[in-house]
Amino acid sequence: MIRVENLSKSFYHQQDESKILIDINLHIKRGECIILKGISGSGKTTLLSIIAGLDRPSKGKVLIDDEPISKLPDIFASKIRAKKIGMIFQHFNLFENLSVYENVTVPLIPSGLPLDDIYRAVDKSLKVANIYHKRSLVASRLSGGEKQRCAIARALVADPDIIVCDEPTANLDSQNSILFIETIKELHLMGKTIVIATHDPLFENLNFKSRIVPMFDGKIDE
Amino acid sequence: MNRAFWYFLSLQLFKERSKHLTIIVISILLIFILSSVLFISSSIRFSLEQTLKPQPDFVISRLQGGVNRSTPIEWSDELFDIYGVTKVTPRVYGRYFFRPKGKSFLIMGIDAFEEESHKSLEKLIDSIDIKAFLTGNNMIVGEGVKEYLQKNFYNNSYKFLTPKGKFIDIKIAKIVPKETRLLSNDMIIMPIDLAREVLGYTQDEVTDIAFNVPNPDEWSNIEDKLLSLHYDLGVVDKNEVKKSYETLYNYKSGFFLIIFLILIMTFSLILYQRYNMVYSTEKREIGLLRALGWSINDVLRLKFMESFILIVTSYIIGIFIAYIFVYIYNAPLLKNIFLGGQNLQNSVSFIPIIDIATLSSIFLLYAVPFIIAVIVPVWRVSVTNPKEAML
Ligand SMILES: Nc1ncnc2c1ncn2[C@@H]1O[C@H](COP(=O)(O)OP(=O)(O)O)[C@@H](O)[C@H]1O
Ligand SMILES: [Mg+2]
Numbered sequence: 001m002i003r004v005e006n007l008s009k010s011f012y013h014q015q016d017e018s019k020i021l022i023d024i025n026l027h028i029k030r031g032e033c034i035i036l037k038g039i040s041g042s043g044k045t046t047l048l049s050i051i052a053g054l055d056r057p058s059k060g061k062v063l064i065d066d067e068p069i070s071k072l073p074d075i076f077a078s079k080i081r082a083k084k085i086g087m088i089f090q091h092f093n094l095f096e097n098l099s100v101y102e103n104v105t106v107p108l109i110p111s112g113l114p115l116d117d118i119y120r121a122v123d124k125s126l127k128v129a130n131i132y133h134k135r136s137l138v139a140s141r142l143s144g145g146e147k148q149r150c151a152i153a154r155a156l157v158a159d160p161d162i163i164v165c166d167e168p169t170a171n172l173d174s175q176n177s178i179l180f181i182e183t184i185k186e187l188h189l190m191g192k193t194i195v196i197a198t199h200d201p202l203f204e205n206l207n208f209k210s211r212i213v214p215m216f217d218g219k220i221d222e
Numbered sequence: 223m224n225r226a227f228w229y230f231l232s233l234q235l236f237k238e239r240s241k242h243l244t245i246i247v248i249s250i251l252l253i254f255i256l257s258s259v260l261f262i263s264s265s266i267r268f269s270l271e272q273t274l275k276p277q278p279d280f281v282i283s284r285l286q287g288g289v290n291r292s293t294p295i296e297w298s299d300e301l302f303d304i305y306g307v308t309k310v311t312p313r314v315y316g317r318y319f320f321r322p323k324g325k326s327f328l329i330m331g332i333d334a335f336e337e338e339s340h341k342s343l344e345k346l347i348d349s350i351d352i353k354a355f356l357t358g359n360n361m362i363v364g365e366g367v368k369e370y371l372q373k374n375f376y377n378n379s380y381k382f383l384t385p386k387g388k389f390i391d392i393k394i395a396k397i398v399p400k401e402t403r404l405l406s407n408d409m410i411i412m413p414i415d416l417a418r419e420v421l422g423y424t425q426d427e428v429t430d431i432a433f434n435v436p437n438p439d440e441w442s443n444i445e446d447k448l449l450s451l452h453y454d455l456g457v458v459d460k461n462e463v464k465k466s467y468e469t470l471y472n473y474k475s476g477f478f479l480i481i482f483l484i485l486i487m488t489f490s491l492i493l494y495q496r497y498n499m500v501y502s503t504e505k506r507e508i509g510l511l512r513a514l515g516w517s518i519n520d521v522l523r524l525k526f527m528e529s530f531i532l533i534v535t536s537y538i539i540g541i542f543i544a545y546i547f548v549y550i551y552n553a554p555l556l557k558n559i560f561l562g563g564q565n566l567q568n569s570v571s572f573i574p575i576i577d578i579a580t581l582s583s584i585f586l587l588y589a590v591p592f593i594i595a596v597i598v599p600v601w602r603v604s605v606t607n608p609k610e611a612m613l
Pocket of ligand 1: 011012020038039040041042043044045046047
């Protein structure tokens with residue numbers, strides 16, 4: 001499903017090179033749940049953004065279903081991202097002025113689907129994420145847990161195979177974090193491939209099958 | 223561009239309207255000021271052209287000590303002898319000062335034998351019987367004259383006092399219609415002999431003599447010939463008249479240059495603000511759209527359409543308000559700047575002239591820099607800060 005091959009990433013400040021990711025190899029199979037575990041600054045976000053085709057590697061490549069997303073021009077990379085990857089962020093990143101419902105439409109807007117099909121997908125996704133009852137509320141009025149569920153509905157709306165989460169519980173209380181893990185379990189049972197970057201110990205003992213990948217200083221200790 | 227895209231675009235515009243409000247309001251104001259000035263000046267230019275078109279190519283008069291004196295009518299016979307001269311017309315006109323407030327109006331005499339001027343009069347005022355008009359004590363007055371006379375309770379006629387101390391009662395036969403108001407506003411037209419009496423000319427005197435020279439190559443030649451005929455002959459050609467009219471309206475151009483500079487500065491500030499808005503508030507939004515599967519092109523298209531709609535809206539509203547301001551409310555304040563110091567300035571009203579070419583160039587001059595100020599940073603943010611949404 002996802003193959004990361006000899007991936008390195010450096011940032012440059014004038015002449016100074018800082019190596020953020022160093023020679024990473026990672027193979028994620030379909031339906032697997034990966035916990036990318038590492039302290040802040042270890043390079044998790046950078047790795048996720050390259051997997052999602054948002055950033056380019058300095059060396060190596062990322063294949064998604066054998067397509068080299070990291071090497072494709074933006075229009076193709078965006079298509080793969082739109083179709084196959086749903087993203088959930090640490091700060092939820094909703095459009096605060098839009099309603100829950102409107103927020104969930106966003107990933108499907110450039111899809112070319114007719115508006116009615118989009119509405120149908122949004123309804124379905126809102127129900128799965130258990131936020132349908134709050135659909136007309138403006139995002140800024142939601143509680144942290146509700147925002148998270150709205151973000152989940154948005155990540156699911158295009159029915160992607162892969163769900164990428166960056167520090168999903170960093171802004172949630174423990175109760176909502178446990179609820180989130182329950183949702184992840186459901187998604188796992190639905191057969192989604194899940195990649196979670198986190199340093200939250202809650203993810204260390206999940207009651208479903210998962211693989212913890214420790215990350216340290218831009219390297220993966222496998 | 224499908225319905226889903228429009229749906230989201232309308233959401234963006236509507237739900238984020240407070241973000242755009244300052245820019246919209248200032249844009250409307252800028253376009254309003256710019257197009258008001260444009261409307262007024264093209265309206266004035268149109269009126270000028272209208273007045274200049276029927277003007278004669280040349281006018282001669284007796285000039286003594288730099289002052290215009292009454293001109294002997296025999297001079298017109300000498301003109302007939304010059305090759306290339308046509309439409310020789312002796313004219314009688316002059317300013318008449320009214321008693322009550324010291325206001326002055328322009329009296330013009332019409333010759334009973336002058337077919338040409340009859341035709342232009344008929345064109346000016348339909349349903350007028352020229353023959354009947356010329357045989358009685360009648361006058362045709364401009365709108366401004368009528369208003370002034372009515373204010374002083376002369377509704378149907380006015381008793382003019384001649385230089386010889388005699389009163390002549392002259393009836394108002396017609397009022398000049400509005401389209402020609404700018405310059406015939408303060409005009410009184412009457413039979414030529416009446417005009418002579420009111421203005422104090424004898425039977426063989428006129429104010430000046432007008433004529434045409436159809437071949438422009440002959441102009442300077444004929445001018446020289448005329449000047450050699452009489453030591454006290456003064457000659458003015460149409461180009462000089464045109465220039466003097468133009469300076470009448472353009473003398474405030476320094477003022478408009480300042481307005482224009484202020485507009486440009488304000489516009490630059492708007493561009494600057496819009497440009498920075500991308501980096502301050504939209505950077506995250508762009509990164510988020512990208513993370514949710516939007517391509518760079520999708521984001522650019524959204525931002526382009528958003529700016530375009532904002533500009534078109536401001537443009538239409540600005541022009542609309544300017545139109546109402548100039549053509550319906552007669553441009554209070556601005557009018558005084560254009561026509562300040564003119565006689566009867568308050569009864570001048572502007573003829574609606576829409577100069578499409580200039581209006582569209584205003585649009586382009588506004589839209590193109592504005593859209594560039596949005597698209598360039600949006601593109602840069604999309605390309606250089608790809609994981610913005612994830613931080
Ligand atoms: N655009 C960038 N330019 C320079 N350095 C960056 C950039 N993005 C991230 N970094 C650096 O890379 C390191 C890893 O960042 P990140 O991937 O966000 O780690 P994590 O998500 O594990 O906290 C950090 O030291 C960070 O400062
Ligand atoms: Mg991070």
